[in-house]
Amino acid sequence: xxxxxxxxxxxxxxxxxxxxxxxxxxxxxxxxxxxxxxxxxxxxxxxxxxxxxxxxxxxxxxxxxxxxxxxxxxxxxxxxxxxxxxxxxxxxxxxxxxxxxxxxxxxxxxxxxxxxxxxxxxxxxxxxxxxxxxxxxxxxxxxxxxxxxxxxxxxxxxxxxxxxxxxxxxxxxxxxxxxxxxxxxxxxxxxxxxxxxxxxxxxxxxxxxxxxxxxxxxxxxxxxxxxxxxxxxxxxxxxxxxxx
Amino acid sequence: xxxxxxxxxxxxxxxxxxxxxxxxxxxxxxxxxxxxxxxxxxxxxxxxxxxxxxxxxxxxxxxxxxxxxxxxxxxxxxxxxxxxxxxxxxxxxxxxxxxxxxxxxxxxxxxxxxxxxxxxxxxxxxxxxxxxxxxxxxxxxxxxxxxxxxxxxxxxxxxxxxxxxxxxxxxxxxxxxxxxxxxxxxxxxxxxxxxxxxxxxxxxxxxxxxxxxxxxxxxxxxxxxxxxxxx
Numbered sequence: 001x002x003x004x005x006x007x008x009x010x011x012x013x014x015x016x017x018x019x020x021x022x023x024x025x026x027x028x029x030x031x032x033x034x035x036x037x038x039x040x041x042x043x044x045x046x047x048x049x050x051x052x053x054x055x056x057x058x059x060x061x062x063x064x065x066x067x068x069x070x071x072x073x074x075x076x077x078x079x080x081x082x083x084x085x086x087x088x089x090x091x092x093x094x095x096x097x098x099x100x101x102x103x104x105x106x107x108x109x110x111x112x113x114x115x116x117x118x119x120x121x122x123x124x125x126x127x128x129x130x131x132x133x134x135x136x137x138x139x140x141x142x143x144x145x146x147x148x149x150x151x152x153x154x155x156x157x158x159x160x161x162x163x164x165x166x167x168x169x170x171x172x173x174x175x176x177x178x179x180x181x182x183x184x185x186x187x188x189x190x191x192x193x194x195x196x197x198x199x200x201x202x203x204x205x206x207x208x209x210x211x212x213x214x215x216x217x218x219x220x221x222x223x224x225x226x227x228x229x230x231x232x233x234x235x236x237x238x239x240x241x242x243x244x
Numbered sequence: 245x246x247x248x249x250x251x252x253x254x255x256x257x258x259x260x261x262x263x264x265x266x267x268x269x270x271x272x273x274x275x276x277x278x279x280x281x282x283x284x285x286x287x288x289x290x291x292x293x294x295x296x297x298x299x300x301x302x303x304x305x306x307x308x309x310x311x312x313x314x315x316x317x318x319x320x321x322x323x324x325x326x327x328x329x330x331x332x333x334x335x336x337x338x339x340x341x342x343x344x345x346x347x348x349x350x351x352x353x354x355x356x357x358x359x360x361x362x363x364x365x366x367x368x369x370x371x372x373x374x375x376x377x378x379x380x381x382x383x384x385x386x387x388x389x390x391x392x393x394x395x396x397x398x399x400x401x402x403x404x405x406x407x408x409x410x411x412x413x414x415x416x417x418x419x420x421x422x423x424x425x426x427x428x429x430x431x432x433x434x435x436x437x438x439x440x441x442x443x444x445x446x447x448x449x450x451x452x453x454x455x456x457x458x459x460x461x462x463x464x465x466x467x468x469x470x471x472x473x474x475x
Contacts, residue, residue: 137422
């Protein structure tokens with residue numbers, strides 16, 4: 001187990017592993033998202049309060065979850081790279097940042113489209129919405145800090161540290177609906193005991209969640225491969241790969 | 245060479261750096277005054293742009309004060325490590341027998357004394373001009389004092405991360421402002437409650453908690469940032 005884990009720290013090995021994993025993630029994502037979309041949008045019963053408009057949850061909730069997951073993954077990869085000086089960690093962090101930022105943007109856009117029929121407004125200065133917006137700004141900060149340095153190694157380390165500092169925002173986003181009396185509805189899936197949702201609505205949502213995770217995995221693998229190729233472009237194994 | 249061999253303990257080291265920073269600060273009074281002038285001017289803009297009605301001014305005073313304080317602190321934050329990094333002093337300090345965290349503490353506290361504390365001292369003048377009632381002033385002073393200190397720690401992290409960059413100013417704002425938003429929310433709401441005659445204790449406790457949190461972890465993060473950018 002540890003041996004397998006240690007070997008991932010070697011760029012060519014990670015490059016090959018990510019390449020081998022990509023089709024599996026992509027395949028699983030296609031099946032899960034396909035099932036979730038069809039069942040969620042066509043067959044799940046309409047909500048007794050929100051009617052058919054609730055169906056945007058099938059895109060909104062997984063995006064919001066992935067925005068936090070992506071940030072945490074980025075920060076953990078950066079921390080691993082900083083602490084154990086494992087260089088591929090920076091490649092993973094650099095690859096994860098734009099994906100997480102895209103999911104954050106998607107959660108904000110779908111949430112605002114959902115807010116229009118439900119709350120009568122596209123945007124409210126509500127704790128959860130505001131903290132999600134802050135998360136987007138943090139992503140922007142991390143991404144632009146990496147690019148600001150002429151020496152890429154320094155940019156990597158600086159943005160990894162900023163990512164770790166920004167982790168304080170993740171629990172704030174997650175618990176904002178419980179801590180403050182928020183306009184945003186509370187959690188319905190991730191809670192102790194029984195979820196507050198009938199199975200016919202829940203299964204497509206869980207499938208979308210898993211599907212989005214796999215999609216994240218697939219895109220991350222592709223981007224990590226590209227990052228590794230760019231970073232290791234001076235080494236012989238990359239020349240062999242590119243020449244082949 | 246460790247601290248014992250050099251004959252200068254950590255506390256004495258902090259004290260020496262603090263004294264040096266304060267002397268340097270007071271020898272360049274224009275650099276000290278500029279952020280304060282900026283604070284004054286920004287707060288002057290609002291009554292001119294919106295309306296000089298005192299009811300409206302009173303309603304927006306907490307927000308105006310806090311946003312202006314945030315921006316002017318950011319403005320002065322860029323200079324925290326800049327001069328010392330440019331002439332190599334910072335590298336010498338980092339190589340010295342003192343722990344870098346202690347040096348960061350001394351520099352940040354000195355910076356807060358000449359910028360943040362000065363801003364707090366000037367805020368009653370601005371607040372009175374914005375029609376804030378005198379009974380709300382103690383709360384406003386306390387919230388700004390806690391807030392600017394917290395902001396100094398956040399700014400030290402940001403300044404540490406951007407110190408080697410040629411145009412770090414904008415990036416510094418991009419890094420520090422998202423982290424400072426909770427501060428703005430609780431700071432403005434404490435002042436707002438005090439103006440409305442409500443009990444501001446909850447928001448002040450939150451500010452104090454943020455201040456303790458950043459004071460304990462900020463020096464660690466800022467010195468880690470400096471190690472990265474100085475390398």
